[in-house]
Amino acid sequence: MKSMLPPVRRDRIIAQLPECFTPDAALHTKDGFHSQVMAACQGLKKVTVGFNIAKVIVVGDVAVGKTCLISRFCKDTFDKNYKATIGVDFEMERFEVLGVPFSLQLWDTAGQERFKCIASTYYRGAQAIILVFDLSSVGSLDNARQWLEEAMKENDPSSVLLFLVGTKKDLSSPDQLAHMEQEAIKLSEEIRAEYWAVSAKSGEGIRDFFFRVASLTFEANVLAELENSGCRKVGDIIRLTESTKEQQKPPKSKATCC
Numbered sequence: 478m479k480s481m482l483p484p485v486r487r488d489r490i491i492a493q494l495p496e497c498f499t500p501d502a503a504l505h506t507k508d509g510f511h512s513q514v515m516a517a518c519q520g521l522k523k524v525t526v527g528f529n530i531a532k533v534i535v536v537g538d539v540a541v542g543k544t545c546l547i548s549r550f551c552k553d554t555f556d557k558n559y560k561a562t563i564g565v566d567f568e569m570e571r572f573e574v575l576g577v578p579f580s581l582q583l584w585d586t587a588g589q590e591r592f593k594c595i596a597s598t599y600y601r602g603a604q605a606i607i608l609v610f611d612l613s614s615v616g617s618l619d620n621a622r623q624w625l626e627e628a629m630k631e632n633d634p635s636s637v638l639l640f641l642v643g644t645k646k647d648l649s650s651p652d653q654l655a656h657m658e659q660e661a662i663k664l665s666e667e668i669r670a671e672y673w674a675v676s677a678k679s680g681e682g683i684r685d686f687f688f689r690v691a692s693l694t695f696e697a698n699v700l701a702e703l704e705n706s707g708c709r710k711v712g713d714i715i716r717l718t719e720s721t722k723e724q725q726k727p728p729k730s731k732a733t734c735c
């Protein structure tokens with residue numbers, strides 16, 4: 478069956494595992510994708526695959542830069558009014574990883590965090606959690622732990638990848654940055670998150686970060702599929718079963734505050 482979707486943008490093609498930000502706080506520091514994943518994907522290229530989607534949620538204090546982080550990557554803009562116009566629960570970003578179509582559903586809180594009351598549908602079923610803090614605000618780093626606790630109430634810790642992202646790198650002096658990074662790396666080690674420092678304003682680190690999120694999430698999905706499928710043919714690993722599709726469908730109604 479031919480896909481109805483347009484081809485993936487050439488700048489969203491991932492052929493090699495992108496590097497981590499720092500080996501001191503990385504989910505793993507291997508040079509390439511897991512050998513089983515490579516082997517499985519080589520088989521996949523020969524068959525028509527469906528699609529695979531991972532839900533990624535972005536949490537953190539108000540004004541740490543969550544929306545700007547997403548809009549810089551998805552729209553290549555740094556637009557203050559983006560949030561007002563977003564009007565949807567998530568952005569869909571399509572990639573091709575090792576020749577296999579793969580999409581990230583990037584969920585923005587769209588201001589719900591202002592009321593400390595985020596609908597559970599927002600958190601539920603996440604494959605990756607991006608904990609955002611502002612590199613110029615120690616308080617926002619302290620609060621990252623609480624955001625993690627909230628998000629974990631709706632998720633299985635053994636199957637979620639965590640990323641801790643410091644934003645607004647352009648605002649910090651080298652000394653401030655060094656101090657905050659030390660604290661952030663300490664927290665990353667403790668919660669087993671991968672640490673990144675970026676700037677949505679200048680764009681620094683944004684593409685590399687999301688490519689890493691896409692790659693590691695893809696790798697984890699394929700490995701989980703391989704494990705779950707047991708004796709299923711390698712060529713079938715990415716094809717979603719009906720039950721998997723059901724689980725991954727976003728809720729029909731728009732997430733509302735409790």
Ligand code: GDP
Binds near residue numbers: 543557
């Ligand atoms: P959210 O509430 O976490 O979604 O935060 P926003 O993305 O709306 O950003 C809050 C404020 O921080 C806005 O005024 C942005 O212009 C600003 N901001 C976001 N990212 C950056 C950045 O990388 N550098 C600078 N200098 N300001 C940023």
